[in-house]
Amino acid sequence: MGTELKIAPAYRDSHLPLYQEVIAGDPVPAPALLREYSEIDVPVARVSRDEYRSPAFAALEEERMWPRVWQFACREEQIPEVGDCVVYESPGASFIIMRSAEDDIRAYYNSCLHRGMKLCAGDTSVTKLSCPFHGFTWNLDGTLAHVPSRWDFPGLKDADMNLPQARVGRWQGFVFINRDHDAPPLEDYLGHLPGHFADWSYADKYLATVIKKTVDANWKTAVEAFLESYHLAGIHAQALPFGGDASTQYDVWADDPHVTRFLEPTGVMSDQLPRALSEQEILNAALSVVFAGTEPPQLEDGMKARHYMAAGMRAAMSDADGVDYSAMSDAEAADAVQYSVFPNMIIFRSLGYPYVYRFLPVRGDVNRATFEFLIFKPKPKDGGMVPEVNVVDLGEDDTFASAGVLPPWHGEIYDQDVYGLRQCQAGMRDGGDRDILYSAYQEVRIRHLHQTLARYLSDDPADTPGRAQA
Template sequence: MPKIAPAYRDTSAPSYQEVIKHDPRPAPALFTAYSEAAIDVPGVPRSQYTSPEFAQAELERMWPRVWQVACREEQIPETGDLVVYHSPGASLLIVRSGPDEIKAFYNSCLHRGMQLCAHDTSVQKLTCPFHGFAWNLDGSLAHVPARWDFPQLEEAKFNLPEARTGRWGGFVFINRDPDAAPLEDYLANLPEHFADWPRESVYLAQMIHKTMNANWKTCIEGFIESFHLAGIHSQALPFGGDASTQYDVWPGNETISRFLEPVGVQSDQYPRRLNEQEILEASLATVFGGSEFPQLPKDMRARTFLATATRQAMSAADGRDYSTLSDTEAADAMQYSVFPNFVLFRSLTYPYAYRFTPVRDNPNQAVFDFMIFKPKPQDGSPVPETEHVDLGPGDSFAACGALPPWLGQIYDQDSVGLAMCQAGLRDGGTAGVMFSAYQEVRIRHLHQTLARYLAMPPL
């Protein structure tokens, strides 16, 4: 019999596999398998979240060697379009240098070091705003002002330095290590898992930016487990499925992990047993408010009703036919992470991705880029430009207009909770932090991979 959860799991909540085996629209085989690997990381010192020295070690040893999502291809649709990506430790220009060519140049003039671009733009040449040195879109030297005054300059050796680029699913990745393994190897099983959920078919409609008062690891760790539901999002306990979430790490796979979180399943931490009608009403009240709710047909589960309603609502919103989609892909939170700082969902309810980037010289802050996707126009017309939403320290996700208020409340709760977590890490003494064996296995996985990079010499 295939394994469906760790042998030591002991809870009244059904496992994810037990939940989905009763779905009228069966899950693809991709989601009927459970995978675990031994990860000997019971905890880490709290200084790994707060120490400037540890953050510096990450900048020198890890960040230059990993593949990172820099932008989406549709953000640079025309030759000459560019995005400024502030990778940890390096500012890079992601440039469409030809119709099907994308390059990443270090954002620094080779004369006196001036930043070539301060913001996303479109150019014919990369021209330094300080003295006017210019480079072609392929990085070759185009113009030297007062050329006579630089006898030491050799044109053939004065190309803009590049980082490596790779593309998958419409995402543009960069890597500053010339000897790193190809992106295809780094992504491991991710392309296979998204083969029937192509990310090239969507575009980045909105990007919410917010500086979080927490280390980048504190942030991503808060989003790759459902264990925190009872404390931070208690309103979701009647239907959030936290204790039924499946966590997958694959032996030999250092970069990819996932969780499968079911909707319409009550938490084992809720104080009483709910019937299916009560689960449905709690979920609808949280999302829509009100006090009058539809009655479930006899023997129908709340999650079946929610999956059906989601298929109908999203078909109307997207102008697509999702009527044959499985219940899992329609309603559940199917979330993958790519080491170190990228999270991507694979379900209809969550057309999202996250990126967490450290703030330079402050290990207690990180930039949260929340990406919202929509299907590309079916008629092949150009996709709309990405709308950028910048949230200040006191601004709310719930009030920003990019998210439904109930969902914005979830992210507001996360923002407050992560700031409190970081404050406790910083000011709460020297005792280390401890990770659970299963529900925080993805955090263990992250730290295991991080430790391997930090054992390398500075790049």
Template sequence: MNIYDPQPTMKPGEARCPGPSTRELILSDGWDVPPELIAESYQYLGDEDIPFERYISQDFFKLEMEKLWPRVWQWACREEHIPEVGDYYTYDVGYHSILVVRSAEDEVKAFYNSCLHRGTQLRPSDSTGSVQHFRCPFHGWTWNLDGSLKEIPCRWDFPKVTDEEFKLPEVKVGRWGGFIFINMDENAMPLEEYLGPLVQHFANWPLDQRYTTMHVQKILPANWKAAQEAFVEAYHSLETHWQAMPISANLNAQYDVFSERVTRFLHTFGYPDPSWTKPQTEQEILEQMRLMPEGAKVPDGMRARAFAAEYLRGKLGAERGIDLSKCSDSEMLDSIEYHLFPNMFLFPGIALPMIYRFRPNGMDVDSAIFDLLFLQPLAPGEERPEAPEPYKVDVGTSYADAPGIDAWLGHVYDQDTNNLEMQQKGFKAGKKRAQTLGNYQEIRLRRIHKTLDLYLNA
């Protein structure tokens, strides 16, 4: 069967790309993998079009600012961003600005970044640093790290001010996997409940035993939802990442919906895509994977994928002082990508250890901030180093220019984001005024919008 042929006898959502499934490919590697890795959880969620207004309307954007962002758990920073008492991190999303601070050795607090006198920000947006207290730069009102009022110049002129009523208003804080989350909703569910299946899945891949080695930040010329939706499906690979089709099984990728807030896709590396029909040897596959030293030869009877994974276990294990001997081929090589609503992506793999975050860029409906972090495993007994400063990449600059990013991977990111400006303009130019989604390959995109509506309609 041609992979492009329709499957009319199937009910909506049942059709799959002909050829081996991702689960079958992973099991064929012969490794004992965590059951969560090969779990399958698809839900058909309807086929209505998604209006373009959701990406370009200032009124819709304002509604998100009022009803979405103040009510969801979102990661603000990592533990290694604020390792010492007094270290702070300013997290901004739209017009919201939150101060996250290590107020004691094992205590983290978060406050609205606004003075209770005349509203001035206590610390500048997009800033980090270390302080002994928070002092307003306008009139000098000062608060301790725990939010208690410390000083008011000329306090004799403010008889209505009491220490109890003028504590800095707190924002809920949650900590998981080395990440520090905030939620502005006083009645928010506990973070662990919000994370749902992520807790069980990532027990296999503990992110609190990793640290940030690289942070790249780029402004993208698209609405924050469109920007992240470029990463929730592999359907675009046939056109956008055509060069990877001989070595990356994208069109038969697996898509899972585990809850209203947690989804995943999996696609394998080292197997050709079902659309790639040109014969090739395992040696040719290995050379296109670009993971091995020049001249490396695939042993007789061995797959290029298995050979590359074996090489990386030894190389990365030795470099980082960790034992990767029980890490499967899939965990070493594949794109295993979880999404936590509204804007967080987590990759538990070793060769692709990324974390993504997509936020509105201020109040601009047409642009977004993309944070790309790389998390590497800590060696046994190793203390977590402080996080590096973000390297900021201009809109027209390649990701490959960021220090430490592999040129090939940087080029892939360029391909992912080069479409976004044209898509954002196309939203406004189109007569149809809505996008039509695939039932299976774009199910994660639809889940995002359905969950978004739960907040906007509440």
């Protein structure tokens, strides 16, 4: 008698298939890493709503968490030439991410060692870093190059005037920084991520577009709305016939405090619908949302809606990218395979969602955050230069749908999320003092985020994830 592979929590009670059951019937099978399931007990069931609305809590995050985590700062292709700089405004500290040599990237604190002026006001390209206030100047390697009226600083030593740096880590074209020189290396911090993206490299992709939107929500409210599919019925009801919320798999791993994932199947109905839908009904509903106006085909006997949709996605993306995706698994082609990196990054491993998100607090306003939505494209095969990133800055009244860079139905989904975030934050802010409650399974990634956050905020540095125990 073999032991049955565990693929759901024991207390799950739904008549709909689990993710592993869904993909087991796929004609183009999923790779091994999608056939894994991991569940651990994350006890955090309730947190104070002050975590989302109190300036004092935000200040604690800025003091204890942000300075000790690896943060995605920019992409390497944003700084292709020596001297290229991106300014990354991290909570509580501004950085110049600079290509200081052909294969060296530095993160300098964006502040002059004379009287503190910002050295760079925005992204730029320099041969030396010269302060706009009085002209102190540094070489690209951070050594002091020039002090106007040097005689006026008697005793000043060049050796004491190197620009301070944060650590830089690079993974698949993503440049990360960390202010904590005792933190674990980036490759340890990223836990399951490098292994799971070994065959899905973002190094082969370039950042084509960034949509920036200020949302009326704490940065955690914003991240968390993308860590669960449970809100499908409330916020994205149009996707109930095919969005797979009840069949979504949520993975958290022991000894991986920074990375979680969900596997959300496409072409599977929700258990919040009153009756079972046929595969044909699922397909009709999906196509009416995804490709409004197209006449849905009659599904052949035995073909499921998700298989039709996966084939459609492979064909559409092969056309768009000029890359042959015909051998890609149905799961990778059609589903939302999505990972989070603590604290504020979300990254997809899905053909139809070539997306990464970053969320950052808005300084001085605990009820707002910036939501940066990054869209990637495959790099040209000839290794040629990639175009400069197209930045779409959405104003207060601008919508994702109006940005014109996403498939229309994705635009609609994200606009619904922005609305949901605003209402959620407003309710948390103005709704009294009862604690916030998280579900056991569908919100386990949110529990996990708060568990890791609590470890960073702890008085005891030994609680910090990944820190060598004394």
